[in-house]
Amino acid sequence: MNHVSLFALAAAGALSAFPAVAADADLQSLRDEIAQMRKSYEQRIESLEKRLVQAESTSTQAKAAADKAATQTARAGEAKANAFNPEIGLVLQGQAKRMKDVPERAVSGYWPAGHEHGDKRGLSLEHSELMLSANIDPNFRGVSRFGVTGDGEVEVEEASVSTLGLGNGFTVRAGRFASDIGYQNAQHPHEWDFADATLMQKVLFGNEGYRQDGVQLKWLAPTPFLLQFGAEVGRGAGFPGTDRNKNGSGAGAIFVKTGGDVGASNAWQAGLSLLHTKASDRAAHFEDTGGVEAESFFSGKSRTAIADFVWKWAPNGNASDRSLKLQGEVFRRTENGTWRCDDADAANATTCTGGAALGDLSTRQSGGYASAVFQFMPKWRAGYRHDWLAKGTKSFDSATVFGLLDAGNHYFADFKPRKDSVMLDWSNSEFSRLRLQYSRDRAMMGVTDNQVTLQYIMSLGAHGAHKF
Amino acid sequence: MKKLFVILAAVLALPAQAALNVLATVPEWAALAQEIAGDKIKVSSATTALQDPHHIDARPSLIARARNADLLLATGAELEVGWLPVVQRESGNPRIQSGQPGYFEAAGAVRMLEVPARLDRADGDVHAAGNPHIQTDPRNMLAVGEALAARLAQVDPANAAAYRTAYAAFADRWRAQIKRWEAQAAPLKGVAVVSQHKAWAYLYDWLGMREVAALEPKPGVEPSLAHLALVRDQAATSRPRMVIRAAYNSARPAEWFAREAKVSAVVLPFTVGAPEAADLTALFETTVQRLLKGL
Numbered sequence: 001m002n003h004v005s006l007f008a009l010a011a012a013g014a015l016s017a018f019p020a021v022a023a024d025a026d027l028q029s030l031r032d033e034i035a036q037m038r039k040s041y042e043q044r045i046e047s048l049e050k051r052l053v054q055a056e057s058t059s060t061q062a063k064a065a066a067d068k069a070a071t072q073t074a075r076a077g078e079a080k081a082n083a084f085n086p087e088i089g090l091v092l093q094g095q096a097k098r099m100k101d102v103p104e105r106a107v108s109g110y111w112p113a114g115h116e117h118g119d120k121r122g123l124s125l126e127h128s129e130l131m132l133s134a135n136i137d138p139n140f141r142g143v144s145r146f147g148v149t150g151d152g153e154v155e156v157e158e159a160s161v162s163t164l165g166l167g168n169g170f171t172v173r174a175g176r177f178a179s180d181i182g183y184q185n186a187q188h189p190h191e192w193d194f195a196d197a198t199l200m201q202k203v204l205f206g207n208e209g210y211r212q213d214g215v216q217l218k219w220l221a222p223t224p225f226l227l228q229f230g231a232e233v234g235r236g237a238g239f240p241g242t243d244r245n246k247n248g249s250g251a252g253a254i255f256v257k258t259g260g261d262v263g264a265s266n267a268w269q270a271g272l273s274l275l276h277t278k279a280s281d282r283a284a285h286f287e288d289t290g291g292v293e294a295e296s297f298f299s300g301k302s303r304t305a306i307a308d309f310v311w312k313w314a315p316n317g318n319a320s321d322r323s324l325k326l327q328g329e330v331f332r333r334t335e336n337g338t339w340r341c342d343d344a345d346a347a348n349a350t351t352c353t354g355g356a357a358l359g360d361l362s363t364r365q366s367g368g369y370a371s372a373v374f375q376f377m378p379k380w381r382a383g384y385r386h387d388w389l390a391k392g393t394k395s396f397d398s399a400t401v402f403g404l405l406d407a408g409n410h411y412f413a414d415f416k417p418r419k420d421s422v423m424l425d426w427s428n429s430e431f432s433r434l435r436l437q438y439s440r441d442r443a444m445m446g447v448t449d450n451q452v453t454l455q456y457i458m459s460l461g462a463h464g465a466h467k468f
Numbered sequence: 469m470k471k472l473f474v475i476l477a478a479v480l481a482l483p484a485q486a487a488l489n490v491l492a493t494v495p496e497w498a499a500l501a502q503e504i505a506g507d508k509i510k511v512s513s514a515t516t517a518l519q520d521p522h523h524i525d526a527r528p529s530l531i532a533r534a535r536n537a538d539l540l541l542a543t544g545a546e547l548e549v550g551w552l553p554v555v556q557r558e559s560g561n562p563r564i565q566s567g568q569p570g571y572f573e574a575a576g577a578v579r580m581l582e583v584p585a586r587l588d589r590a591d592g593d594v595h596a597a598g599n600p601h602i603q604t605d606p607r608n609m610l611a612v613g614e615a616l617a618a619r620l621a622q623v624d625p626a627n628a629a630a631y632r633t634a635y636a637a638f639a640d641r642w643r644a645q646i647k648r649w650e651a652q653a654a655p656l657k658g659v660a661v662v663s664q665h666k667a668w669a670y671l672y673d674w675l676g677m678r679e680v681a682a683l684e685p686k687p688g689v690e691p692s693l694a695h696l697a698l699v700r701d702q703a704a705t706s707r708p709r710m711v712i713r714a715a716y717n718s719a720r721p722a723e724w725f726a727r728e729a730k731v732s733a734v735v736l737p738f739t740v741g742a743p744e745a746a747d748l749t750a751l752f753e754t755t756v757q758r759l760l761k762g763l
Contacts, residue, residue, distance in 0.1 A: 138567060141557070165562035169535050220535045220560045226528030259528025264516055267527040312525065316518040319525070320690075321718050378690040378718070429689060430523075430550070431589065460589070465554040468526050 086134035087462035091190045093126040095455040100447065104285070107199060108413035108445040109391050110365065111298065112284050113206035113239040119196075125150030126455075129157070129188060133464065139165040143177075145188070157188075157211070169220035176213045180230055181253050181273035182329055183308035185209045191466055193325070195437040195453040198369040199387040199419050200331055202443075204304060206239050210275065213237065214249065225260035226269065240302040240335070241277035251277035259310075259468070268311045269468055275304040279337070286341065287406045288350040294405070295344040295352075298361060300337010306330070310468070323375040330368030337361055339396075341404055351404045358401050365392030367417075379427050387419040389443075410445065417443040433457045488624045491537040491564075493548050494521050495740040496603040497574055497612075499748045501541060503638050504617050508627050509539075514555075517742035518716050521547055522593065522688060526554040534559035537570070539623050541616070544573030545580065545600035569622050575600060577615035578608045581669040592686025603739060605670035606646050606752050610639055645749060650675075653756050655763060660706060662699060662731070664691070664713035664722050667738065671755070680706035683713075683721045691721040696728075703729040710762035714738035734762040 099121055106112055127150070133143040145158040160175030178186045184201060186209075197207045204210070214234025221227040236250025237243035244250055253276070259269030281297040288294045307330050314323035339361045341352035367389030375381045391414060419442060425435035434456050441449040490511040492498035498513040505511070514530050515521055521543070524530075534540065534555045542548050556565055563570035580598030587596055602608045617635035621628035657676040664683045672679055681702055685695040710732045713722040719735075726733035736755050737745035745751040 135566075138565070139562075162557070164557070164565050166560065167562045169560040171557075171560045218560065220531065220558070222536050223532060226532040257528075260532070261527065261529040264518075267525065267529065269528045312527075317516065317524075318519045318716055320520045320523050320716075429589075429593070465526060465550050465552070467554055467558070468528055 086132045087464070089131040089459060089461040089463050091129040091131075091188075091457065091459045093128065093190060093455070093457050094124065095126055095195065095453055096123045097121060097451065097453045099441070099451040100449045102444065102447055102449065105444065106410045107203050107389065107417050107443045108410045108415040109417065110203040110389065111240075111282070111411065113203060126189070127155075129190065131462075131464065133462075135164065136161065139163060157208075169222060171218045171220075173216040173218075174214070176211055177216065179210045179212045179232060179234075179253055179275070180216065180218075180257075181210065181232075181255055181275050181304075182306040182331075183269075183271065183310055183327065184329065186467070190457045190459065193327070193371060193373045193381075193383055194385055194421055194423050195435055195455045196421075196439070198329075198385070199389055199417055199443055200329060200367050200369050203365075203367070203389060204240070204306075204331060204333065210238055212251065212253070214251070226258055228257045230255045230257075236277045240279060240282070240304070240333070242279045242282050244278065244280045251275065264317045265315060266311065266313050267317075267468070268309070270310075271306075271308045273306045273308075275302075275306075277302050279335075284411070285344060286409050286411065288341075288352060288404060289402075289406050290351065291406060292348055292350045293344045294341050294350040296339055296341045296358070296405070298335070298337055298339045300335060300361070302333065302335045304331060304333045312468075319375065321375075321378060325373045326371070327373075328368060328370035330366065332364065332366040335361070335363045356404050358404065359397040361394070361396045363392060363394045366390045381425050381427075383421075383423045383425075385419075385421045385423075387417075387421075387443075389417040391416050413445045415445040419443055431459050431463060488538050488620070488627075489536050490539045490541060491533050492541040493552060494543060494603070496748070496751070497541040497543070497616075499740040499751075500609060500613055501616060501620075503748060504613055504631060504635050505620055505627075506634060508624070508630060509620070513741075517737060517739045517745065520716050522550060524548070524551045526551045526558070530555050531558045534564060535561050537561065537564050539570050539572060539619070540564035541572050541574065543600050543602065544575035545597035545602075546595045547575075547600035569619065572616065572619050574608075574612045574616075575602055577611045578602050581673060582666070592684070593688025599666065599669045601667045601738075602670050604668055604755075605674040606642065606649065606748075607674060608670060609748065610642060613638060613642075645752070649752055649756050653759065656756075656759055659710075659763065660708045662703070662708045662711045662725065662729075664711065664717050667714055668712060668736075671736075675759070677759075680708050683711070683725060690718075696721060696725060700725060700728045703731070710734045710759075712736055712759075712762075715742040732762040734758050 097120065101121060105119065127147040130146045130148065131144070133141070135141045140161050141164055142161045143158055147155040147157045149155070156176060158177050160173050160177040162173040163171055166172065180186050184192070184198065185205065201207070201209060212232050212234030214232060216230060216232040218228060218230040232253040233249035234251045235243065241251050253273065255271055255273035257269060257271040259267070261267050278301055280299050282299070284296050286294050286296045309328050311326040312323065315321070339358045340355060341358055342355045343350050343353050369385060369387040371383060371385035373381055373383035419439060421437055421439040423435055423437040425433055427433045437453040437455070439451040441451055487507065488505070488509040490501050490509045492501060492511060492513045494515055495513040495517055498511045501509060501511045512533065514533070515524055540556070542552060562568065565571060575597060583598035584591065584594045584596065587594060613635055617631045620631040653675045658678065660678045660680045662681045662683065663679055666682050666684070666687050668679065671677070681699045683691040683696060683699060685692060708729070708731055711722045711725045712734045715735055715737055722733045736758060737743065737751055739745070740748060740751050744754040
């Protein structure tokens with residue numbers, strides 16, 4: 001077909017070049033024919049070119065499709081291994097600590113906030129933290145953390161579900177979780193920049209921080225900087241409250257957090273939080289006027305206000321080489337209620353035997369800490385922290401109280417607890433850290449304790465991303 | 469209290485942004501989205517070219533920006549695993565959660581390189597899905613751009629046709645540029661190089677260069693003196709022509725190696741926003757020119 005037309009075209013070309021012997025009409029018809037042929041050829045060539053281009057593009061598309069298929073196969077393999085497995089992580093912590101042997105270690109002037117973990121002398125295993133978390137479905141996520149102490153105790157540190165899909169900046173969380181009041185409270189010990197809890201945290205909530213068994217609602221405002229409001233209601237069983245076996249909530253907290261960037265190199269966050277809870281017969285050990293151990297019980301309201309501030313700097317926001325973190329929190333706690341005392345041990349009679357009312361107790365106490373941690377080269381950080389507590393004010397009927405309890409009890413001490421710590425840590429990767437810390441602990445009147453801690457913090461498995 | 473509610477109500481009632489709000493984790497996807505969507509979107513990047521995308525803090529400003537985003541563009545392949553999940557969860561924004569149309573992973577659109585045969589943290593910062601630094605090969609911009617245009621069309625159907633047309637125009641322009649860069653980069657074929665971080669697999673794959681060693685003993689582990697000395701000794705036989713680092717990497721290891729092994733030290737922009745890489749075109753223009761200069 002093609003070669004026939006080609007022949008015709010060649011013939012026509014020969015004819016058109018022939019001397020003008022034919023009539024004008026013939027000539028004209030020939031010319032028309034040639035023009036038509038040329039046109040049809042141009043069209044055919046054009047369509048061939050088009051087909052060529054198409055073929056080329058199909059082959060690239062086929063290659064792209066093959067690439068995509070290969071990618072998807074790889075993805076599918078990955079999904080097979082992971083889709084329904086929760087993220088599992090384990091944090092291993094251990095330490096060697098050198099400090100004085102102080103019986104009944106206390107922070108002078110403050111109501112003791114439960115037992116203290118991690119303050120063993122010598123070599124010890126701190127608690128190991130096991131984490132399991134996963135998205136439950138498109139709308140919910142579940143998180144659990146179990147703290148296993150070296151003594152074999154297992155503690156549910158967190159078991160909570162939170163929403164992913166409420167929208168408009170709302171998030172609801174329910175279960176047990178670290179309260180978002182303050183800054184450090186929500187951090188787990190392996191995230192701390194120092195080996196031990198701050199004095200502030202110790203006296204406010206105990207080493208472990210304040211946990212809610214309850215519900216949290218957070219709302220993020222649609223602003224160009226961070227502005228977040230939150231409210232929590234909980235059982236209120238943790239210090240400074242007590243479990244009161246009642247319907248409804250036992251503790252309420254509200255907080256607001258704000259933050260943003262200053263240039264590319266700086267980021268900051270600040271917050272204000274309030275915690276309101278009640279205590280019923282909150283117990284603590286005291287010595288009676290004869291030096292025999294008795295127990296005191298406080299019942300009343302407890303309000304805690306915390307202001308927190310964090311500033312992070314890194315050149316151009318690149319923290320892999322050098323960075324600086326400044327952090328500080330201050331608090332004020334007001335408590336109003338009544339207290340009484342009784343025997344700690346029925347076998348040992350005290351001035352409180354049979355139970356004795358101590359009258360009203362109102363306290364207002366404050367304190368805080370400030371720390372700076374500087375990463376001076378990759379892997380290495382050095383930090384300093386200063387902890388202080390004011391002696392605050394306590395009002396009670398001293399005639400009644402000192403008639404039953406020894407005025408020399410640490411709770412009545414006219415003293416400002418202090419602690420200074422310096423630390424140096426080395427992180428081989430983001431999953432491993434070794435830390436050496438020296439603290440001069442003057443939290444207890446009459447005791448200056450020079451503490452040295454050597455600690456390791458290692459995490460394996462899935463390690464959740466940390467908050468700011 | 470009443471006042472507070474009035475303010476809250478006012479803030480809640482703020483009119484929705486007309487343009488689609490896009491947040492990219494890294495500057496290259498912000499730039500690509502800009503090429504395809506132009507003024508139909510308002511795009512910003514969570515990080516800059518001078519930051520290490522593996523190590524970013526879930527900063528308050530990022531959470532605030534994620535809260536308002538209609539579309540979150542991430543690289544995926546676990547590049548942002550250390551910070552993005554927190555930003556997504558804290559944002560209270562259901563649109564950008566993983567699995568939603570508003571969450572886009574670029575790595576899903578390209579053929580991954582260096583997919584590890586075994587997963588063990590003893591091998592350093594390994595990514596199960598493969599090397600996540602896919603933006604160093606300009607051909608990947610076509611694959612990612614096509615998927616991104618489709619995603620933009622899905623999230624913002626009103627402008628679907630505009631995204632497709634804009635992508636087609638971009639793709640034509642981009643193919644021509646790739647051809648030009650490939651011609652210019654012909655002398656780089658087969659050249660042996662040392663990388664500071666294993667960030668260039670896709671670049672080497674594109675230009676046919678050979679990576680003979682990395683200054684980081686394991687991915688994500690800072691170079692140690694002992695390892696640097698080892699790489700220097702190996703250089704006697706492997707004969708690299710240059711040592712390559714990204715603009716965000718510390719300068720010391722590469723400079724030390726360049727001095728010791730007597731090769732040239734080449735700083736590549738790695739992503740948009742680094743010096744002499746104002747946009748995607750400049751990114752590859754500068755990359756090719758600096759590599760040629762390093763020969």
